[in-house]
Amino acid sequence: xxxxxxxxxxxxxxxxxxxxxxxxxxxxxxxxxxxxxxxxxxxxxxxxxxxxxxxxxxxxxxxxxxxxxxxxxxxxxxxxxxxxxxxxxxxxxxxxxxxxxxxxxxxxxxxxxxxxxxxxxxxxxxxxxxxxxxxxxxxxxxxxxxxxxxxxxxxxxxxxxxxxxxxxxxxxxxxxxxxxxxxxxxxxxxxxxxxxxxxxxxxxxxxxxxxxxxxxxxxxxxxxxxxxxxxxxxxxxxxxxxxxxxxxxxxxxxxxxxxxxxxxxxxxxxxxxxxxxxxxxxxxxxxxxxxxxxxxxxxxxxxxxxxxxxxxxxxxxxxxxxxxxxxxxxxxxxxxxxxxxxxxxx
Amino acid sequence: xxxxxxxxxxxxxxxxxxxxxxxxxxxxxxxxxxxxxxxxxxxxxxxxxxxxxxxxxxxxxxxxxxxxxxxxxxxxxxxxxxxxxxxxxxxxxxxxxxxxxxxxxxxxxxxxxxxxxxxxxxxxxxxxxxxxxxxxxxxxxxxxxxxxxxxxxxxxxxxxxxxxxxxxxxxxxxxxxxxxxxxxxxxxxxxxxxxxxxxxxxxxxxxxxxxxxxxxxxxxxxxxxxxxxxxxxxxxxxxxxxxxxxxxxxxxxxxxxxxxxxxxxxxxxxxxxxxxxxxxxxxxxxxxxxxxxxxxxxxxxxxxxxxxxxxxxxxxxx
Numbered sequence: 001x002x003x004x005x006x007x008x009x010x011x012x013x014x015x016x017x018x019x020x021x022x023x024x025x026x027x028x029x030x031x032x033x034x035x036x037x038x039x040x041x042x043x044x045x046x047x048x049x050x051x052x053x054x055x056x057x058x059x060x061x062x063x064x065x066x067x068x069x070x071x072x073x074x075x076x077x078x079x080x081x082x083x084x085x086x087x088x089x090x091x092x093x094x095x096x097x098x099x100x101x102x103x104x105x106x107x108x109x110x111x112x113x114x115x116x117x118x119x120x121x122x123x124x125x126x127x128x129x130x131x132x133x134x135x136x137x138x139x140x141x142x143x144x145x146x147x148x149x150x151x152x153x154x155x156x157x158x159x160x161x162x163x164x165x166x167x168x169x170x171x172x173x174x175x176x177x178x179x180x181x182x183x184x185x186x187x188x189x190x191x192x193x194x195x196x197x198x199x200x201x202x203x204x205x206x207x208x209x210x211x212x213x214x215x216x217x218x219x220x221x222x223x224x225x226x227x228x229x230x231x232x233x234x235x236x237x238x239x240x241x242x243x244x245x246x247x248x249x250x251x252x253x254x255x256x257x258x259x260x261x262x263x264x265x266x267x268x269x270x271x272x273x274x275x276x277x278x279x280x281x282x283x284x285x286x287x288x289x290x291x292x293x294x295x296x297x298x299x300x301x302x303x304x305x306x307x308x309x310x311x312x313x314x315x316x317x318x319x320x321x322x323x324x325x326x327x328x329x330x331x332x333x334x335x336x337x338x339x340x341x342x343x344x345x346x
Numbered sequence: 347x348x349x350x351x352x353x354x355x356x357x358x359x360x361x362x363x364x365x366x367x368x369x370x371x372x373x374x375x376x377x378x379x380x381x382x383x384x385x386x387x388x389x390x391x392x393x394x395x396x397x398x399x400x401x402x403x404x405x406x407x408x409x410x411x412x413x414x415x416x417x418x419x420x421x422x423x424x425x426x427x428x429x430x431x432x433x434x435x436x437x438x439x440x441x442x443x444x445x446x447x448x449x450x451x452x453x454x455x456x457x458x459x460x461x462x463x464x465x466x467x468x469x470x471x472x473x474x475x476x477x478x479x480x481x482x483x484x485x486x487x488x489x490x491x492x493x494x495x496x497x498x499x500x501x502x503x504x505x506x507x508x509x510x511x512x513x514x515x516x517x518x519x520x521x522x523x524x525x526x527x528x529x530x531x532x533x534x535x536x537x538x539x540x541x542x543x544x545x546x547x548x549x550x551x552x553x554x555x556x557x558x559x560x561x562x563x564x565x566x567x568x569x570x571x572x573x574x575x576x577x578x579x580x581x582x583x584x585x586x587x588x589x590x591x592x593x594x595x596x597x598x599x600x601x602x603x604x605x606x607x608x609x610x611x612x613x614x615x616x617x618x619x620x621x622x623x624x625x626x627x628x629x630x631x632x633x634x635x636x637x638x639x640x641x642x643x644x645x646x647x648x649x650x651x652x653x654x655x656x657x658x659x660x661x662x663x664x
Contacts (some may be wrong), residue, residue, distance in 0.1 A: 051491070054653075055585030056625060057625030058626060058628075059625060059626040059627055059628045060625055060626075062628070094620050150658075151514045151516065156596065156600075156601030156614075156618075156622045157621075157622040157623065157625070157626070158622065158623045158626025158627065159623060159626060180415065181415035181416070182415065183414050183415045183628070184414070184626040184628060185414045185622070185623050185626065186413070186414060186415050187411065187412055187413035187414070187415065188602065191602070192514070192516070192518050192600035192601065192602055192612035193600060193602060193612070193622075194518070194597075195596050195597055195601070195622065198482075199482065199597060201485060202482050202486075203516055203518055206486060206487045206490060206517060207490075207514060207515075207516035210514075248647070257587075260546045325482070
């Protein structure tokens with residue numbers, strides 16, 4: 001009796017251990033964590049295969065995949081081709097988001113204020129210090145601007161959102177590039193830092209005359225007063241899912257080695273200028289082809305079935321053409337020990 | 347059923363004596379493990395922070411440049427922020443904690459004693475992130491509109507008050523962070539003070555009253571001197587918590603690495619800087635600088651404890 005019970009316990013333990021071993025593990029960026037969790041839930045319901053994603057931050061994700069403690073890493077900023085080849089990694093984008101300037105200026109409605117990239121950089125440099133500055137007034141004829149001082153709000157925690165925002169400012173303003181530069185966290189010339197999108201939004205809401213920047217999903221869900229930004233085509237598109245997709249569609253992925261592509265300031269009349277994709281990192285040479293195949297299978301499934309789920313959570317799915325290209329890259333880039341592709345999408 | 351042989355065994359040395367060496371060894375293990383853990387932390391912080399300490403030298407402690415883009419780090423801003431917020435928090439919390447505990451022990455009617463004591467203990471149990479959210483969404487806006495704005499508007503131009511209160515009225519600053527810290531360390535100190543005051547022998551208090559002492563005199567001249575030594579320990583414990591507090595401060599200090607120019611300027615603390623940047627520290631030097639910051643915080647805390655010890659040694663025992 002006791003023996004059979006013991007055997008049953010051992011069997012149960014083996015099964016649960018086996019089930020756990022089959023779970024894919026990933027770690028990294030916090031920005032896509034909600035959609036990865038949602039995809040994983042639906043995927044498990046459909047296929048029975050689980051995915052365990054730890055949202056520890058992009059830097060952590062890169063370190064974890066470097067230490068080979070996870071099956072894939074995830075990062076909000078693409079690794080440069082040189083670093084990729086150094087680490088033997090390959091990266092591909094999964095979903096996109098955008099960064100939106102959020103304001104608290106009395107009398108201004110969402111989308112009423114227009115800004116250009118260089119002007120936004122001057123504001124964040126502290127050079128344009130009042131809302132009724134001539135540089136702002138010139139762009140916004142007919143808009144009543146108060147003489148309030150501008151309070152700058154930025155993210156205090158290292159984040160992909162800050163990376164996109166500062167990369168954009170570096171791209172459009174040589175002075176920003178020289179004085180501040182682009183990174184997950186920078187030495188801000190002025191202003192105060194809030195922790196996370198919540199922190200930034202709270203400070204902007206509480207401070208009259210302030211400007212901050214938040215993730216698009218956050219701005220949308222909170223009905224934030226946002227400013228329009230001039231894009232490369234000279235137009236002022238609204239920050240909408242369609243206009244983020246326009247930025248990705250306008251970009252030429254085929255000419256980006258290692259998929260190192262910042263979707264900033266892209267051509268296209270509707271392209272929102274501060275758009276970015278989030279990336280998955282996997283090894284090119286896979287000692288365990290089944291595991292690698294399972295990772296790609298999951299993301300292939302997400303490409304096929306995950307768009308509406310992404311939309312519900314205010315992420316922007318990758319355009320179909322980009323997905324097709326990525327599937328081809330999987331075949332060409334990710335090999336098992338026998339040098340055969342680990343996964344071919346059907 | 348007791349037999350003769352059982353009794354004879356019991357007459358020998360106690361059977362439990364055999365367990366004593368094991369018990370001793372376990373206790374020794376527990377104590378040394380703590381020491382080893384402490385040593386491990388110090389070694390790890392030192393080795394991890396070494397690249398930054400080597401690269402920037404003493405400038406790491408005095409420079410206010412904190413630039414992840416150019417990989418140049420100086421910790422003066424966070425260090426000053428840490429010392430300033432902790433000192434302010436202690437200055438705010440100490441009198442209140444003293445008042446609460448004296449009231450509970452000396453003056454409170456029996457039926458309010460328990461509710462207040464429980465409330466104080468509950469305050470101690472609130473997770474620090476909850477304090478942070480409360481600070482961000484409730485305290486900061488309240489402070490901005492009801493305290494900061496009136497102060498800024500009524501400060502005479504050119505006065506010290508104007509200098510101290512300069513800044514954007516949005517509640518995210520050194521001062522609000524200190525208030526939150528004060529609320530957080532208050533329950534610890536109040537609870538310990540109360541327990542200490544309860545240890546004052548009744549005869550001592552009663553005889554003081556009998557000699558015609560007023561309640562103020564009894565508290566000030568009899569009870570306080572009696573608990574002085576342990577009370578300093580409680581204060582240092584509170585200060586230690588304030589120095590290392592992370593989440594609540596991160597939410598409302600404004601997180602700028604510059605030196606704060608006024609009480610209402612945004613700043614940062616060592617703990618908040620580490621919490622903000624460690625997860626996304628992408629270059630090895632950034633990580634080393636953050637670990638070196640941890641070492642600095644450890645040394646500050648150590649200095650505070652050493653100071654407490656020295657004070658304890660210097661005061662006369664009652």
